[in-house]
Amino acid sequence: MPELPEVETTRRGLAPHLVGRRVDKLIVRQPRLRWPIAPELIALLPGQRVDDIERRAKYLLVHTQAGSALLHLGMSGSLRVLPETTPVGSHDHIDWRLDSGQVLRYTDPRRFGSQLWQNAGEIHPLLAGLGPEPLGDDFDGDYLWHLSRERKTAVKLLLMDQKIVVGVGNIYAAEALFAAGIHPSRAAGQVSRARYAVLAVAVKQILAYAIGRGGTTLRDFISPDGQPGYFEQELFVYGRSGQPCRKCATPVKVITLGQRSTFFCPRCQH
DNA sequence: ACTTTAGCCTGTCGGC
DNA sequence: TGCCGACAGGCTAAAG
Incomplete structure (x- = not known):
């Protein structure tokens, strides 16, 4: 479910309720997630006070x-801070009971999310190989252009490769490529330096805008305060197969790339 | 070194 | 109404 804007929205919503609070107890109803909940987390987290939440x-x-x-939300995960007495639903897998009398509740129907642990001063293997943040200064057109030389993979798959750049999922990849006028299946090595510059700016703009709007609501994204996101009605191509392109009215097409639905305008994107 | 594929899960939706 | 397949926002590991 969530892409970077949704995770950032979640972070901002959780921080006021979590930072400075002590975790008193974990209640694990379902330990089997994308990876089993880390035993170290179960052993070490209770009694700890939350210093900060970073994304x-x-x-x-x-x-x-x-x-x-x-904490990773996978495709269908959400985190909310609720009163301890809130009834437990069938997909409410893990609670952190806080000293505020509230619980941080992790809900995830598909269980593709995870709760892992990283010792102070260490870097978890899953974080070690990640590419730069798309909103950071070290992500720009020249970075993409240099990494893409000789690569035959579709430019959309390059953009969604977490080793290249993190946080760009299926929705925002489609939207950024539309904004840059680049066909999603074009070979990454065949995109010019100038067009990568446009693409990198588009990625930054779209992500920043979506964060400002509280993330996308496609099925069930709910921010920690219970508000849905409002980006959905502003999508240009994602999920709009057969509907007129918002720029040129040509019907939006859908193809499959890397086992994911890929929406684009056949007239605006080359 | 790069590219492709399978798979982790459950819920929902459209077609028959 | 019910059954069945296709599909869903992520990501890794293994295979090619």
């Missing part, structure tokens, strides 16, 4: 003195 790629890092919990 890296689509991971939330909940920092404590003992180390950091790494």
Whole structure:
């Protein structure tokens, strides 16, 4: 489900309720997620106070003195801070009981998310190989252009490769390529330096805009305060197969790339 | 070194 | 109404 803007929206919503609070107890109803919940997290987190919440790629890092919990929402996960007495639903897999009398509740129907642990001063293997943040200064057109030389993979797959750049998922990849006028299946090595410059700017603009709007609502994204996102009605191509392109009225097409639906305008994108 | 594929899960939706 | 397949926002590991 969530891409970078949704994770960032979640971070901002959780921070006021979590930072400075002590985690008193974990209640694990379902340990089997994308990876089993880390035993170290179960052992070390109770009693710890939350110093800070950071986002890296689509991971939330909940920092404590003992180390950091790494939370990933997968495709269908959400995190909310609720009163302890809130009834438990069938997909409410893990609660962190806080000293505020509230719980941080992790809900995830498809269980593609994860709760992992990183000791203080160490870097979890899953974070070690990640590419730069798309909103950072080290991500720009020249970076993409240099990495893409000789590569035959579709430019959309390059953009979604977390080793190249993190946080760009299926929706925002489609939207950024539309904004840049680049066909999603074009070979990455065949995109010019100038067009990568446009693409990198488009990625930054779209992500920043989506964060400002509270993320996308496609099925079930809910921010920690219960508000849905409002980006959905502003999508140009994603999910609009057969509908007129918002720029030129040509019907939007859908193809499959890397087992994912890929929407584009056959007239605006080359 | 790069590219492609399978798979982790459950819920929902459209077609028959 | 019910059954069945296709599909869903992510990502890794393994195979090619």
